[in-house]
Amino acid sequence: MSKRPQTWHYGLVAQWWAEFNEAGPEIPYFQKLIECYGQPALDVACGTGRLLLPYLRAGLEVDGCDISPDMLALCRAKAEREGLAPRLYAQAMHELDLPRRYKTIFVCGAFGLGGDRQQDVEALCRFYHYVEPGGVLVLDNHLPYKNAWAWQYWVAEKRRQLPQAWQPSGDRRRAADGTEYELRLRLVHIDPLEQLLTLQIRVERWRAGQRLAAEENTLKARLYFKNELLLMLQQVGFGDIAVQGDYTEAEATAEHGVLVFIARK
Numbered sequence: 001m002s003k004r005p006q007t008w009h010y011g012l013v014a015q016w017w018a019e020f021n022e023a024g025p026e027i028p029y030f031q032k033l034i035e036c037y038g039q040p041a042l043d044v045a046c047g048t049g050r051l052l053l054p055y056l057r058a059g060l061e062v063d064g065c066d067i068s069p070d071m072l073a074l075c076r077a078k079a080e081r082e083g084l085a086p087r088l089y090a091q092a093m094h095e096l097d098l099p100r101r102y103k104t105i106f107v108c109g110a111f112g113l114g115g116d117r118q119q120d121v122e123a124l125c126r127f128y129h130y131v132e133p134g135g136v137l138v139l140d141n142h143l144p145y146k147n148a149w150a151w152q153y154w155v156a157e158k159r160r161q162l163p164q165a166w167q168p169s170g171d172r173r174r175a176a177d178g179t180e181y182e183l184r185l186r187l188v189h190i191d192p193l194e195q196l197l198t199l200q201i202r203v204e205r206w207r208a209g210q211r212l213a214a215e216e217n218t219l220k221a222r223l224y225f226k227n228e229l230l231l232m233l234q235q236v237g238f239g240d241i242a243v244q245g246d247y248t249e250a251e252a253t254a255e256h257g258v259l260v261f262i263a264r265k
């Protein structure tokens, strides 16, 4: 049996996502691509529906899948409040087992999470299988050098300083029900040979100065460079691959921190 990807989108982290992650340039960007390349579409790692829900509201036919039942439950609850009933599958992307194929499969902010390269290759194979002939996979990728915050630790001298200490206070926000959530992140380890980051998250929930709950969890994130992902996509069968930068239609350059691969089957 293959190892379960190590991710942290459960419990309080899932609640944080549902409360505070509802916007972003990704939403109109991916919507335009779905409208261009066609439906039905599949939102792989849809989370709490940041992209999926606006697309359903806009009348697009989009299914979702995610490894975390907690994220999916919050997505479903939000959808039901609006009278929407999305088809959601609790599946890891490397184990996709779905009843239909899609003209557009898209992945936003999730490829490489969990940490196993073989599973990432298997996920690409599953995407290829589930894209209809002539359809596309749209896959985003945060480049390893996007933020100095983590990139500086790729060199040995800096790496010896890991793990980072927890910050005394974190990002604190008030939820709709009046409780407050506080989130802290720290980098624990980088393996530059394997291009693997280990991060930890700590989320606390507070009401009126009293801590109601606290959770700590770990995420492994495997990082990829542009030409490496191009080769991987070609190896599983995709052709005619465009690479755009930072959720714009601009062709990718060295100035971009996020790449989007639009790969045709």
Ligand SMILES: C[S@@+](CC[C@H](N)C(=O)[O-])C[C@H]1O[C@@H](n2cnc3c(N)ncnc32)[C@H](O)[C@@H]1O
Pocket: 005, 007, 009, 021, 044, 045, 046, 047, 048, 049, 050, 051, 065, 066, 067, 068, 071, 091, 092, 093, 094, 107, 108, 109, 110, 113, 114
């Ligand atoms: C950063 S969130 C992004 C959610 C959503 N795509 C968005 O942009 O709002 C990452 C999501 O990927 C999911 N995820 C992580 N690893 C996964 C895997 N191997 N297979 C499927 N989903 C995964 C997590 O559960 C989480 O919901």
